């Protein structure tokens with residue numbers, strides 16, 4: 001079916017329209033359900049809520065590429081409907097269920113989940129439930145995120161589409177759905193500059209798979225972010241100083257600087273603060289995964305020439321701001337499927353400077369992005385590994401100390417490693433910048449302590465380092481003493 005241009009109707013052609021309860025009733029109690037949704041937006045709402053309210057004895061496996069919102073992260077979890085969950089989660093109840101292991105949560109790099117579902121053994125899908133702003137007989141326009149939706153739609157035997165009247169139809173202008181094809185014939189992705197559009201504004205599907213179309217008007221349960229603190233601002237100032245020197249130093253940044261910022265309050269504060277970076281004649285480009293409010297500020301101020309991402313992970317205010325002027329924002333923002341937005345080859349092609357936060361870092365430069373006290377999961381690795389591993393310059397930016405608590409975020413050794421010492425180049429806290437490129441493990445440790453640790457913990461970390469460096473070994477450790485820092 002040809003896609004109308006412009007798309008003026010939400011429901012196009014002959015469609016199996018049903019209620020959310022009817023659609024939910026077709027999903028087996030132990031089904032594997034793939035959903036759209038990333039950054040708390042663009043996820044299906046009515047069908048998950050109908051499942052949560054069904055009083056059935058559900059034991060679902062749920063696969064979303066990023067955070068889904070309340071109806072999934074809270075309602076389905078509280079209903080005890082989920083047995084297994086991939087690949088990112090975020091609410092307090094979802095966290096609790098992962099940590100008491102009542103839900104088997106498996107945390108995966110978000111760039112690879114589409115392939116893992118389509119070609120790997122991550123899950124054997126029964127149904128995909130996705131949110132759209134408009135639907136035809138073999139296409140739909142996604143809403144506020146793309147995530148791995150196109151790959152999920154290709155993999156699923158059955159498809160349920162929620163058409164959400166609360167999401168503006170104009171979102172069609174923002175999407176660029178390019179499909180990389182299946183290995184071994186997967187060719188190079190033809191995105192030559194971060195703002196290029198190389199696909200369509202719609203996701204195509206096999207009409208044989210379409211089981212139900214459900215209408216809803218439930219809004220996204222958007223992210224809430226804390227206001228930037230003085231510590232966030234000091235991290236941002238140190239990051240700016242580092243970047244200002246780096247773009248003068250490296251020939252890779254002569255013409256353009258491509259940045260990525262991770263999700264969360266710190267990432268959002270850093271995005272917003274980059275407007276004060278003087279990049280001279282260079283183009284400033286965002287090539288990342290989430291558009292947070294701080295990025296809208298940069299776009300509004302005319303600092304960015306393009307922004308490529310997979311989700312409009314905005315707060316409610318940010319979403320209203322974008323919805324009020326989508327067509328203008330769509331001139332600069334391109335949403336891509338996550339297997340394109342986070343593609344290692346594209347991160348490498350553009351020489352991205354990746355800036356992600358962490359729970360804690362250790363003296364040798366290993367990064368724990370996901371587990372408090374190395375045991376309790378916070379959210380998930382998300383796209384941090386995609387960028388830490390493949391960025392030209394990988395920056396880990398975090399407060400040196402947990403706010404209001406006696407906890408150092410620079411520790412002798414982290415027992416949960418998401419990103420190894422080989423993948424991170426620079427550490428930034430409100431205390432300073434530790435550029436550890438080219439340094440041996442003990443040199444890295446000295447620099448991280450001196451430049452990044454909080455003064456409350458520096459003497460103890462220095463003492464620890466002095467003691468372990470009496471021992472033989474390339475990366476000396478005192479495991480028992482290091483373990484004391486984990487509680």
Ligand SMILES: CC(=O)SCCNC(=O)CCNC(=O)[C@H](O)C(C)(C)COP(=O)(O)OP(=O)(O)OC[C@H]1O[C@@H](n2cnc3c(N)ncnc32)[C@H](O)[C@@H]1OP(=O)(O)O
Nearest residue numbers: 262263264265266357358359369372379380381382383384
């Ligand atoms: C969608 C994407 O994947 S974008 C690409 C990047 N993705 C990622 O980096 C995913 C992994 N990273 C993250 O989830 C975040 O960056 C985090 C959790 C590491 C930091 O989150 P932020 O919101 O920036 O910082 P913040 O300092 O507020 O920490 C978040 C929570 O973790 C807690 N926390 C963080 N570090 C510690 C620590 N060392 N000990 C105890 N608690 C900690 C905070 O207290 C806070 O808890 P709260 O939500 O109950 O207040």
